[in-house]
Amino acid sequence: MLSVQGIDVYYGMIHALKSVSIEVAEGEIVSIIGSNGAGKSTLLRSLSGLLRPRTGQIQFLGQKIDGLSPDTIVHLGMSHSPEGRRIFTNMSVQENLQLGAFIRQDAEIAADMERVMERFPRLRERFKQNAGTLSGGEQQMLAIGRALMSRPKLLLLDEPSLGLAPNLVAEIFRIVLDLNKEGVTVLLVEQNAHRALEIAHRAYVLETGTVVLSDTGQSLLHNPKVKEAYLGG
Ligand SMILES: Nc1ncnc2c1ncn2[C@@H]1O[C@H](COP(=O)(O)OP(=O)(O)OP(=O)(O)O)[C@@H](O)[C@H]1O
Ligand SMILES: [Mg+2]
Structure with a gap:
């Protein structure tokens, strides 16, 4: 459904995404985890047309979308629930x-x-x-x-659980699962790495603008490096 091929994104002199490639298949929940400033929101903003990659390509449903306007991208079936x-x-x-x-x-x-x-x-x-x-x-x-x-085919969610009480966090993740079961493909950015990996079919770990790991959610949950860096040991 979505194929991001080696995109580089800059804010002026700041190189925020460095040759980032990710894939999302129809029906998946794919999570992106990473620390503050890793480039997670930048990635979502690039997908929804708010930022333009300097190099690389983004394809959505078989069509090149980098360079298209945000509203055209919404028309094609991608919708962004932004951070904050x-x-x-x-x-x-x-x-x-x-x-x-x-x-x-x-x-x-x-x-x-x-x-x-x-x-x-x-x-x-x-x-x-x-x-x-x-x-x-x-x-x-x-x-x-x-x-x-x-009516998005692909829903981009940027930190939907940020700042919420634990019971509401659980509710938001349950809703994400429900939506996915109803046929919405989800690309989820989260600092709550544990829950994000739990519900993801696959996930990517972003560190300072680079994808350093990608695997199934379950494998990453048990990956020692991920445990140490993102799951509190
Ligand atoms: N509008 C901007 N102008 C300049 N630099 C920016 C801008 N937005 C983000 N950056 C920088 O780009 C990098 C990636 O930021 P981004 O917001 O994508 O991180 P993030 O992974 O979403 O972090 P967080 O978990 O804190 O939301 C950071 O170094 C940030 O300071
Ligand atoms: Mg962010």
């Missing part, structure tokens, strides 16, 4: 969800919004509420719900 949530805080929950469907003109938008609220009942209770007044966990749910409103 980035919801529109001065708009209501409803308006945020509607914006998630900006590429669509079909008659099923309302039904999809209903489905998002079945998945996240708290959003229904707060439908008309200003998104900026939601709790951190609720904002995260809204960000995921908004990303789902474009």
Whole structure:
């Protein structure tokens, strides 16, 4: 579904991704783990068209997408729930969800919004509420719900569990699994390496802009280097 071939991404002089290659097959959950500053968010931003690789290529569903605009990439079926949530805080929950469907003109938008609220009942209770007044966990749910409103084939999730209480973390990971079972392919960036590896079919370890390891989630969970560096020994 997704093939990233040797991309290099820079912020000015900072070489943030160094010849990074990853693959995501349809139906998979693929996790990217790595420390602060490793380049995880940079990778997702490059995929969704917010950053342009200087070299290399990105293919999505058989088409070269590097260089395409973010909205074209959403049209093709990739949706990005960014780090730090980035919801529109001065708009209501409803308006945020509607914006998630900006590429669509079909008659099923309302039904999809209903489905998002079945998945996240708290959003229904707060439908008309200003998104900026939601709790951190609720904002995260809204960000995921908004990303789902474009009916993505591939969902990019950047740190969906960051800053959440343990029970909410468990809920978010359960929702990611549910979505995947319903047919959404997921590329998940997480600092919660343990859970990210547990639910992943495959995973990549990113260190200072370079992929240093890749394997099944289960193998990486038992890999001594990964244990020491990312799983607390
Ligand atoms: N807008 C920017 N301008 C300059 N440098 C940036 C910018 N965004 C990120 N960087 C740098 O690029 C590198 C990778 O950052 P990135 O945000 O991708 O890391 P990350 O793996 O997502 O980290 P974290 O786990 O803290 O979210 C870091 O060294 C960071 O300082
Ligand atoms: Mg990040």
